[in-house]
Amino acid sequence: MHLAIVRQAYNPFGGAERFIERALNSLGPDAVRVTLLTRKWNSEPRPGMAVRLLRTPGLGRLLRDISFTRSVRTLIRSQVFDLVQSHERIPGCDIFRAGDGLHVSWLEQRARTLGTLGRLLQRLSPWHRYILRMEARMFAHPHLRAVICNSEMVRQDVARRYPRLASRLHLIHNGIDLAHFHPGLRAQYRDSIREQLGVPESARVVVFVGSGFERKGVGQLLAAMAEPGLTQAELWVIGKDKHARRFQRRAQQLGVASRVRFLGPKKDVAPYLGAADAFALPTLYDPMPNAALEALASGLPVLSSIQSGAAELIQLGQNGERVDALDIHGIATALGRLLEAAHDPSQQPALASAARQSVAAMSQESMAAELTALYRQLLGQPGPL
Template sequence: MSRRIRIAFVIDYIESPTAGTEKQLNTILDNLDTEVFHPCLCILRESEWSRSQYKGEIHHADVPSVSSLSFVPRLLGLARYLRENRFDIVHTFHRDGDLFGTIAARIAGIPVVIGSRRDQGYWLNWKERGLRRLIRRFQTHYITNAHSTRKQMMAQENIPASIIEVIPNGIDLSLFSSSTSREPLRAEWGMDDKDVVIGCVATLRPVKDHDGVLKGFAQACSKNARLRLVLVGDGRCRDDLERLASELGVRSKVTFLGKRRDIPAILSALDVGLLFSKSESMSNTILEYLAAGLPVVCSDVGDASEMVNGENGALVPQGDIPALAEGMLSLGDADVRTRMGAESRSRSRQYEIGLCMERFRSFYMRCVS
């Protein structure tokens, strides 16, 4: 192909580029080789971020929900935009991005339509499964970030292995190589260097199982009084979680930081990274723990076992609170944490952003060849 390959990345809405899928999409847009590719971000519903902060080429499609009377003409408008701008590939993200982006792409006659699977469908009901079956016939390829999700897609949706590409999440390791002193943050949290500070970076919603985190932490605290817990993230469960921490008698040892943007600095002040999710595909949070050189305690869901094992942390059965408590206690020794943290940092190199983008480049080139 003599000209640059034009790719439309279609997503429903981006409030902030720091959430899981949004972060990875933004990483692709920031690092895609623009000598070979011409990317455009297509947003179905605009936000303050998409209006004023994104600096690349962007198209606000203004496609509302299916229940709106303006749904059909706006969808046709998106299809017209894709056709008139001669896109070679449409790559969709999230539920509405998958649905509307795929339909618009097929109306426009776009030859390559790529769907994304970045979770394992814990939220799906019969209606959503039906929508997936509807658009399945119009998607030519899929990208997922986890081998476990690929296997699930093959088994549950009968999608051929030949059209599913696994590209693990990528990360800019330089963001996590700062030598910033951790003392100021720990002092802000009321903690000192003798405390073992465990951090969990996750939105406060049920799938992340912060209830289980607090219960496991309470059990571990009964055997190690120096343990402290920092919860980074916000959400509708916060009030309930604060009450639970009080009921468990550990509220004074738990710090709720809310939503933060200084994640690398926060991770540098931790001793252990923790995630006890009920469902994941490939966790950006765990990847950031590795990049920050932290030992990790996490539930064995998705592709967690490819990032964490006994050499750099503790992999525990999902929902097993006593095992979670034991995982926390196993990292009480500073020498163990130092050794495992070094192993985490070493493992993070296989997810370096340059390697990730080379996989995307190769895949997109194959799609249009």
Template sequence: MKIALVRQKYTPYGGAERYMARLVTCLASEGHEVHIIAISWEGPQTAGVNFHPVQIIKRPGWLKALSFSQGCAKIIEQERFDIVFSLERTLHQDIYRAGDGCHQQWLILKNLGKGSLHKAWTWLNPLQLAYIWLERRMFTDPGLKAIIANSQRGKEDIIRLYGVNPDRIHVVYNGIEPVNPEQSQRDRSRQMLAQEFALGNELRLLYVGSGFKRKGVAVAIRAVARLKAPYRLFIVGKGRTSTYRRLAQRLGIEDKIIFTGPRKDVEQFYLGSDIFVFPTLYDPFSNASLEAMAYGLPIITTQYNGVAELIHPGINGFVVQDPLDDTAIADCILKMSEPTQRQLMGKQAAETAAAFTMQRNLRETLAVINMITTSKQFASLSA
């Protein structure tokens, strides 16, 4: 088959991009003719994979979004692919993977606790209007054969906001590579972090992710400020830190918050920490949360993270209903302050995560692709 995959660009730090890179390799290995449609692509170079650069208007942002979608449409029309699989809100695709969830739902949650002026600007911002227009047109396009959501909540959001037939939406949870660390690896990682950051026996709390505002870094900082026992909070990921450093300083805990920036050795933090804290406002399915569980960390997250569907409160982590409730997050941390209980919960978290492999994800994704291919071939023969 001649299969096109659409994503704006590749970065080794992006979960969706890593997902697409694996999908590209898998499809090519099965003998498909794979085409990547993107602004730029620096992912794995695989035999049988073709790259189609999309020309865009870079500024302003709303025009970039629209010109990318229009550029993709031109390439799709010229090439006549058998299947178009998009990870972006574009104008023409057979399958859309809603890995970023619903933008409209994110805007709703983004405005929690905000005033009327802030809400008005959100909904009148040209960039947001462009995204909403693209999203609505895409989800209501009769040519869209299937949608892959990465959580049940994501599926429910699409149905509720856009009236999509539930039968067209397939839930395929994200997958990660299996990890089975030995205790000796954990000990080495703890020692490495202790040496690098001058740590003692403090409780080590970990956040991993980019998009600090959306994913609740400020709430995490306010939550740990309520703790009495010694701790350190690692903030691992790409993002502007000045606002959050000032917040920590106002709360008198600037020496307890460690901003590391993006790290290629993030597994050392998973192995060398105690609890994963991820109070996100909105995340359809956080890969970092699943990775933390796989490495044996109990997690604290919110109901707006798709991974919450895998959490059994008090068994392998906790789910907070209000993403702005720093008191509730602090309480969850306190419930895991006892090492033996925390380690038991971490073991349960690892057992839960072990079922969600990349192989399972690819298998279920390919099943959707094959189903749509078969239906298109049948429709062509019947015409």
């Protein structure tokens, strides 16, 4: 099968890219030949994947996105692919993977953080208006045969806004490398990473993993660290953000800079998950963050916002907590409970077990089997791909 995958900027640290890599690893190059349509490639060549770079003007994101969309639509009309799976809002593709959810829903959540002027500028933004228009056109396009939703939250959201697509919505969770992320990371890395960072065993450590600090909730975490219940806790921020220095200055203003470490992006976050006590992602909007799934697989209790697909995996008091993304006091209180339990020898093993069990069925192999079944259904093939 020749599959075209559309992703504007391929960043190996991104959630969509890890989905693609895991899917290809599980499906195998003998089953699927892939052509990646992208404008930016920042990874190593891999068997079974050809990369087609589509040049776009560097004159702002609106012109860039318009140019990329037109290039993709021209290419898929002129070249024969068995299926075209887009991770971007581009009308005319066979499959849309809603890994980023709905733009309209993201803007609704973002508006909660803006003042009157900010909300007006968001509504008038030419780029946001363009993306909303492309999103609506994509869902209305007759070529769209399937929408892959990576959480029940997203599936319900699309079904509510586009009822006629209900039969074309497929819930396929992200696959986790369950052999790489496991509760044994605690014994494997806790001492060495803490020694490397100069963090004592007694320290209560919260870890955050994500790129795009504003959306993912780093600001709320910094504010929560200043709350009385977390004055003895430490926060590790792992990820990439072009405004990282702004958040570092915010930590200083809040008086928590000595307890917050900005560690930058990491190719492998497993050692840091093993060394931490709890994971926090109070994101404004996130369909199903891979980082939260990997933390659960590693046996870490997770603080999730209710605006995240990961919230549907949380069993309160057993493997984590759920709070509103903007509830600073609620974030601090919930993290305090998780850290207390994680440092209690009578509770920590049960926390780790419950966390692992909540994602035990979300393997890469399971995701690959569901993708294969969907591709086969769309191609009308009863046998192997």
